[in-house]
Amino acid sequence: MLLVVEQFLNGLQFGLLLFLLAAGLTLVFGIMDLVNLAHGSLYMMGAYFAATFAAWTGSFLLGALLALGATLVLGIVLEMSALRHLYGRDHLDHVLATFGLILFFNEAVRLIWGPAGLALPLPAWLTVPVPILPGIHYPAYRLAIIVVALLVALLLYLGVMRTRVGMLIRAGASNREMIGALGINIKLLYTLVFGLGAALAGLAGMMQAPILTVQIGMGENILILAFVIIVIGGIGSIRGAFLAAIFVGMIDTLGRAFLPNLLRQVLSGAAASTAAPALSSMLIYLLMAIVLVVRPEGLFPAHRR
Amino acid sequence: MKAFSVSKAVTALMLAGLVLLPLYSYLSGNVFILTLFTRIVILALAAASLNLIMGFGGMMSFGHAAYLGIGGYAVGMLAQEGVGSGFIQFPVALAASAIYALVIGALSLRTRGVYFIMITLAFAQMAYYVASGLARYGGDDGLTVYKRSDFSGLINLSNRTQFYYLCLACLFGVIFLIWRIVNSRFGLVVQGLRSNEQRMQAIGFPAKRYQLVCFVISGTMCGLAGALLANNTDFVSPAVMYWTRSGDLMVMVILGGMGTLFGPVIGAVVYLLLEEFLSQITEYWALIMGPLLLLIVLFGRGGIMGLLGRLNRG
Numbered sequence: 306m307l308l309v310v311e312q313f314l315n316g317l318q319f320g321l322l323l324f325l326l327a328a329g330l331t332l333v334f335g336i337m338d339l340v341n342l343a344h345g346s347l348y349m350m351g352a353y354f355a356a357t358f359a360a361w362t363g364s365f366l367l368g369a370l371l372a373l374g375a376t377l378v379l380g381i382v383l384e385m386s387a388l389r390h391l392y393g394r395d396h397l398d399h400v401l402a403t404f405g406l407i408l409f410f411n412e413a414v415r416l417i418w419g420p421a422g423l424a425l426p427l428p429a430w431l432t433v434p435v436p437i438l439p440g441i442h443y444p445a446y447r448l449a450i451i452v453v454a455l456l457v458a459l460l461l462y463l464g465v466m467r468t469r470v471g472m473l474i475r476a477g478a479s480n481r482e483m484i485g486a487l488g489i490n491i492k493l494l495y496t497l498v499f500g501l502g503a504a505l506a507g508l509a510g511m512m513q514a515p516i517l518t519v520q521i522g523m524g525e526n527i528l529i530l531a532f533v534i535i536v537i538g539g540i541g542s543i544r545g546a547f548l549a550a551i552f553v554g555m556i557d558t559l560g561r562a563f564l565p566n567l568l569r570q571v572l573s574g575a576a577a578s579t580a581a582p583a584l585s586s587m588l589i590y591l592l593m594a595i596v597l598v599v600r601p602e603g604l605f606p607a608h609r610r
Numbered sequence: 611m612k613a614f615s616v617s618k619a620v621t622a623l624m625l626a627g628l629v630l631l632p633l634y635s636y637l638s639g640n641v642f643i644l645t646l647f648t649r650i651v652i653l654a655l656a657a658a659s660l661n662l663i664m665g666f667g668g669m670m671s672f673g674h675a676a677y678l679g680i681g682g683y684a685v686g687m688l689a690q691e692g693v694g695s696g697f698i699q700f701p702v703a704l705a706a707s708a709i710y711a712l713v714i715g716a717l718s719l720r721t722r723g724v725y726f727i728m729i730t731l732a733f734a735q736m737a738y739y740v741a742s743g744l745a746r747y748g749g750d751d752g753l754t755v756y757k758r759s760d761f762s763g764l765i766n767l768s769n770r771t772q773f774y775y776l777c778l779a780c781l782f783g784v785i786f787l788i789w790r791i792v793n794s795r796f797g798l799v800v801q802g803l804r805s806n807e808q809r810m811q812a813i814g815f816p817a818k819r820y821q822l823v824c825f826v827i828s829g830t831m832c833g834l835a836g837a838l839l840a841n842n843t844d845f846v847s848p849a850v851m852y853w854t855r856s857g858d859l860m861v862m863v864i865l866g867g868m869g870t871l872f873g874p875v876i877g878a879v880v881y882l883l884l885e886e887f888l889s890q891i892t893e894y895w896a897l898i899m900g901p902l903l904l905l906i907v908l909f910g911r912g913g914i915m916g917l918l919g920r921l922n923r924g
Contacts, residue, residue, distance in 0.1 A: 340724055342857075390908055396724045397670055398907050401864055404857040405903030412896035529735045529853065532728045540725065583743030590736035594717050597729065601720040 310441055312562040313555070318447050320554020321454035325509035326527060327534040327546040328461060329502030335541030335607055336478045336498050339388060340396050342403040344506050344531070345524025346410035347383075351376045351507025352514040352523065353414060356423040365428045372511050373504055380503020384496050392495070411521050422520035425511075450512050457508065458547060465543065474498060478541065478607075530557075533589055537596045539603025548605065553589050560585040617918035621872045624879065628778060632771045644770050646886060651777045652838045654878035655784055657862040659831035662788050664860070665869030666797065667824050668804030672727045673714070673734025674859050677707045677829045679741060679851035681836020686753040686846040696759030696767070700837050707833025708826050710737070715825035719818050731853055741848040752847025755840055767841050777838050781875070784831050789871055791827065800824045861903060867915025876914050 330344045354375045359368025387406070391399055427446055434442035465471040473494055476484045485491045510524070517523065534553050538545025564585045568577035596604060628651065635644040656678055663669040684703035693699065718729045747753045758767040767773045791797045799820050802810045811817045840846040849855075858881070866877025884902075888895035910917065 334724070340727070387904055394907075396727065397860075397864070400670070400672065400727060400857075401861060402904045402907040404854075404861065405900040405907070407854070407857075407900070408896040408903070409900030412894050412900065416894050416897065525854070529732060533732050536725060536728050536732065579745055582745075583740045586739035586743060587736055590732055593729070593732060597717055597720055601725070 307441055308562070310438065311443065312559055314437075314443055314447065314451070315562075316555035316558035317551065318451050318454075318554070319558050320551035321451055321458070322509050322513055323527070323530055323534055323554050324458060324547050324550035325454055325505045325512075327531040327538070327550050328458075328543055329505035330528075330531050331535050331538075331541055331543065331546045332474075332505075333499055333502045334535070335543075336474060337392060337495050339391060339499075340399040340403070341388070341502075342400060342528070343383075343406035343410065344502070345528030346407050347376060347380060347503045347506040347524070348510035348513075348527060349414065349519075349521070349524040350379055350410065351510030352425070352519040353418060353423065354507065355511035355514050356425040356519045357418075359425055365425075365431070368425075369511055373507060376507025376510075377500050377504040380507075381496055381500040383503070384499040388499065389492070389495065407525070414521050420521065422518040424518060425514040427515045431515075446515060453508075453512065457505070461505075461543065470494075470497075530589070533593050535603075537593055537603060539606035541607035542603070542605045545603055545605030545607070549603075553592070556592060557585075557589050560588040564588070616922045617915055620918055621876070624872075624876060632774055636771075641770070644774055646882075648770070648774045648777055648842055649839075650879055650882045651774070651781050652835050652842060653859070653862065653882065654875045655777070655781045655838070656832050656835035657859050657866070657874035657878045658781070658784055658788060659828045659835065660859050661863045661868060661870075661874040662791070662831070663825055663828040664863055665873070666788075666792050666804070667800045667821060667828075669719075669821060669825060670727045670860075671718075671730040671825075671828075672853070672856050672860065673730035673732075673737075674829075674832055675851050675853070675855035676710065676714075676734035676737040677832035678836040678839055678855065679737060679846065679848065680707050680710055681833035681838075682840035682846035682850055683741060683747065683753070683836075684833075685759060685837045685840040686755045687747055689755050689757055689759075690747065690753065694757050694760045696761040699759050700834070703833050703837035704830050707836070708830040711826045711829025712822070715822045715829070719821055719825065731856065734851060734856055735853055738848050738851040738853070741851060748847070750848065752845055752849070755844045755846065758841045758844065759837070773841070777842075780834060780838060784834070785871060785875070787831075791824075792871075796820065796823070865906060865910075865913050867913035870913075870915040873913055873915040880914065 326344065326348060329347075330341065333339050333341050333344075351372055354372035355368055357368075358371040358375070359365050362368050362371070383406075387402070391402055431446040431449060433445050435445045435448055437443045437448075463471075465474060473484060473489055477489075477491065477494055477498075481491060484494075506524075513527075530553065534546055534549045537553065538547075538549030565577060565581035568581050568584070571577075572580065628647070631647050632644060635641060656674065659677075660671060660674045663671055681703040684706045685699045688694075688699045688702060714730065714733045718726055718733065721729060741747075742750050758773075761767070765772050765776055767776065792801070799810065799815055803815070803817050803821060807817050836850070839850065862877035862881045863874045864877070865881055866875065867873030885895065885899065888898055892898070906913075912919065
């Protein structure tokens with residue numbers, strides 16, 4: 306029981322983290338039609354910034370805030386210097402150019418921070434176990450991730466659906482020429498959206514940093530998961546990304562936790578322990594394959610023009 | 611009729627260089643260059659196979675490195691289990707790649723555009739994780755191939771020169787095959803699908819079936835490159851399938867010139883030599899390579915072949 310609740314919460318936490326990443330990716334794709342492979346690099350930069358600023362200031366929270374700002378600025382600089390020249394080009398061009406950016410970021414991090422990873426230690430008040438049910442404790446930090454991510458999801462929803470900028474963003478997604486013609490500064494709007502996506506990726510990176518080590522290439526594995534989520538949820542759909550992210554987070558976490566035991570019921574011990582790791586890492590791809598067979602456009606496709 | 615074409619001249623020079631390379635290596639005593647170019651030729655073969663679906667078929671597969679791994683693991687696993695004959699290893703490698711391509715292609719071709727890019731990418735990552743989980747075959751650490759494929763004395767893969775020429779022969783064979791395919795009725799249909807799928811379907815061609823066959827042929831060719839690669843490094847690991855490797859292959863195709871017969875070969879030679887050259891200047895070579903790619907995308911349309919073509923026109 307204890308294990309089930311704990312793994313369930315772990316799945317939720319991982320899923321919400323994936324949502325932050327997938328939301329930025331799908332926002333940028335849905336509005337600017339830009340495939341940004343370097344999104345994972347922004348996630349990595351968020352983690353490195355957080356570890357560095359936290360060490361400088363001596364405060365975890367201050368470090369996190371500074372890192373958030375730094376990732377936002379980095380995203381804006383990146384958009385203005387390189388990516389804005391790619392709008393309207395072939396998707397393949399996006400893939401290649403941002404692939405080049407990944408090489409660049411990984412190497413820049415190696416140059417600045419060295420090849421060894423960094424650690425981002427948690428402050429004492431975030432390491433205490435919190436009682437959530439009678440007799441069941443859950444780490445405060447993981448709980449904090451769940452709360453922050455839910456809050457961001459809510460803000461994102463309200464921001465996109467209820468504010469004037471959100472209205473422009475939605476309008477830009479459905480017809481870019483028209484909102485340009487209406488006198489909206491679409492260049493600025495795109496830069497802001499990209500900065501927002503970068504900040505979301507940075508937030509995910511810095512929140513994950515205390516759990517895993519901060520290391521080169523950390524964004525690449527998780528970027529693929531974000532892709533899977535977008536494919537399952539439907540490209541350009543924030544709602545789809547949210548639901549698919551939680552689904553994928555759950556399946557991945559629960560699969561890793563319980564599949565070995567489940568397999569041991571059917572297979573011999575040796576066969577089960579061989580098959581379980583491979584099978585549990587395949588699980589979400591199998592899920593994606595099934596979704597594709599049933600609905601090639603994803604489960605919750607955004608309205609296409 | 612053109613009397614002289616720069617791109618043709620460059621291509622001919624490069625091919626002549628590739629054929630004569632072992633002679634240069636022998637005369638100069640530079641063994642390293644032969645090892646380097648064996649790897650380049652094998653990856654050029656992989657890039658050429660990707661170009662078949664990407665350049666001619668318009669299918670942007672971002673998971674092509676998976677076939678490198680599958681071909682390699684077929685050789686490695688069979689060697690581990692005591693089956694050393696290349697006459698068994700290579701057909702198994704090709705068949706395994708073909709089957710994987712058939713399944714992945716059938717699923718991925720249900721989608722198009724950027725979905726297709728992401729799905730092929732994700733499925734290749736799946737292959738990567740599966741290989742990482744194969745504890746019996748080295749898992750994360752990879753699998754050492756203690757003995758190269760044995761072709762009953764016909765070709766000795768441990769002999770550098772013979773192995774190089776085998777790889778080069780495979781590359782030329784594959785390019786010849788691609789040339790035949792592209793100019794066949796089948797190839798014309800696939801190219802027609804690239805430019806207007808709806809129209810081709812309206813004429814009555816079963817679009818997906820043509821694309822799937824092309825996808826499988828391409829994957830099988832890349833599996834051959836994988837089997838050669840495992841023999842070249844005497845080692846195969848999940849890293850061969852990592853998605854950045856697929857990105858490398860894509861870069862080679864684009865850099866050389868997508869949809870041209872010899873473009874991917876030129877792209878592979880230039881990209882890998884550049885990598886070699888930059889890594890000799892600085893440890894942080896990717897710091898230069900990354901922005902260079904960005905610049906090539908922004909300004910170098912049509913790749914090197916396109917550039918040579920423009921030179922020709924004056």
